[in-house]
Amino acid sequence: MPRLSEFVQSTNDALNRALLLTCECGITNLRNSRMQLTSNRMANELVEGRFVTVRIEGVTVLLAGTHAVSPVDIVCADGRITAIEPCTAAPSRRLLAMPALVNAHDHARPLSPTSFGGAAKPLETWLLRLGAMPAVDPYLAALAAFGRAARGGAGSVMAHYTRFMGPMSAVDEAREVARAAADIGIRLTFAVFMRDRNPLVYGPADPVLNLLSVNARDTITAQFLSPMPHPQEQIERVEAIAAAIEGPMISVQFGPNGPQWCSDDLLRAIADASIRTGRRVHMHLLETRYQRAFADRTYPHGIAAHLEALGLMSPRLAAWPWHTASTWHPPTSISSLGLERSLRLTRVQTCICAQA
Numbered sequence: 580m581p582r583l584s585e586f587v588q589s590t591n592d593a594l595n596r597a598l599l600l601t602c603e604c605g606i607t608n609l610r611n612s613r614m615q616l617t618s619n620r621m622a623n624e625l626v627e628g629r630f631v632t633v634r635i636e637g638v639t640v641l642l643a644g645t646h647a648v649s650p651v652d653i654v655c656a657d658g659r660i661t662a663i664e665p666c667t668a669a670p671s672r673r674l675l676a677m678p679a680l681v682n683a684h685d686h687a688r689p690l691s692p693t694s695f696g697g698a699a700k701p702l703e704t705w706l707l708r709l710g711a712m713p714a715v716d717p718y719l720a721a722l723a724a725f726g727r728a729a730r731g732g733a734g735s736v737m738a739h740y741t742r743f744m745g746p747m748s749a750v751d752e753a754r755e756v757a758r759a760a761a762d763i764g765i766r767l768t769f770a771v772f773m774r775d776r777n778p779l780v781y782g783p784a785d786p787v788l789n790l791l792s793v794n795a796r797d798t799i800t801a802q803f804l805s806p807m808p809h810p811q812e813q814i815e816r817v818e819a820i821a822a823a824i825e826g827p828m829i830s831v832q833f834g835p836n837g838p839q840w841c842s843d844d845l846l847r848a849i850a851d852a853s854i855r856t857g858r859r860v861h862m863h864l865l866e867t868r869y870q871r872a873f874a875d876r877t878y879p880h881g882i883a884a885h886l887e888a889l890g891l892m893s894p895r896l897a898a899w900p901w902h903t904a905s906t907w908h909p910p911t912s913i914s915s916l917g918l919e920r921s922l923r924l925t926r927v928q929t930c931i932c933a934q935a
């Protein structure tokens with residue numbers, strides 16, 4: 580068996596090549612489908628691959644509710660809709676206009692953790708297997724993830740970025756991710772991961788490490804137990820990324836991984852910064868029975884009350900209560916978390932992390 584670090588190194592180049600091929604195929608497919616649409620349904624000008632003026636004829640519009648709308652012609656110029664007019668030709672049977680879908684929680688990973696042996700396993704074991712996912716070119720990785728989202732109909736993606744590829748700086752890597760979002764053409768919300776405790780288990784790592792051989796302990800320590808930045812340093816990193824990439828199509832949020840991975844000092848610093856700047860917070864919350872057990876053990880007065888005391892419960896917080904990758908156990912109910920009161924008080928958003 581190769582050491583984990585050797586495996587990571589040996590697969591790095593191969594994965595980069597595979598990603599590049601995937602991206603090239605995806606872009607070619609998108610270009611071909613646009614060209615086919617152009618020839619069939621549009622009167623337009625095409626300059627250097629970009630539409631200048633486009634008239635899409637006979638489009639059925641899908642609106643909220645049950646209102647039936649007659650087919651329309653949609654006129655676009657420089658990538659924007661400039662007019663919606665009564666249909667002048669026979670309605671198309673294949674054109675439907677609707678708001679683009681929103682992918683409200685994604686991790687912008689180039690490949691699914693199932694590619695690294697994480698399928699059908701508890702979250703706690705497949706998360707560690709992410710360590711075997713090699714670092715790849717962050718632009719290509721984001722291009723693959725956002726390309727998949729766009730082809731699935733998403734026009735806006737929340738990317739809870741859970742690790743940096745490196746070796747470039749975090750700000751430069753965020754610029755590469757932003758460049759990929761712009762090239763794909765999606766709106767991006769970039770939540771930067773934040774964590775400072777429990778990298779291996781929900782508690783002290785030594786009892787686990789002491790059960791391992793020296794070689795295994797050294798490998799695990801090198802892979803998972805590197806020092807984590809001070810809370811203030813992590814806040815400043817998010818603000819630096821925001822200053823570098825935020826704009827009309829991109830916003831940046833604080834992305835604490837989850838209460839069991841964040842100290843009170845870090846969560847309090849995030850809450851204070853969010854109150855001060857209005858920056859939103861995106862966080863997993865008790866995805867598994869083991870995380871719930873940790874929370875019950877650590878915060879006997881309730882995790883919701885604890886987060887509220889730290890100042891984190893607010894309309895700026897989106898919390899994701901459990902992970903569909905962990906469906907082997909009964910999901911934790913909102914009422915049993917004591918979140919109902921906080922939800923009523925603060926309108927915290929809740930949903931499910933479906934991106935394994």
Ligand SMILES: [Zn+2]
Nearest residue numbers: 684932933934
């Ligand atoms: Zn998630």
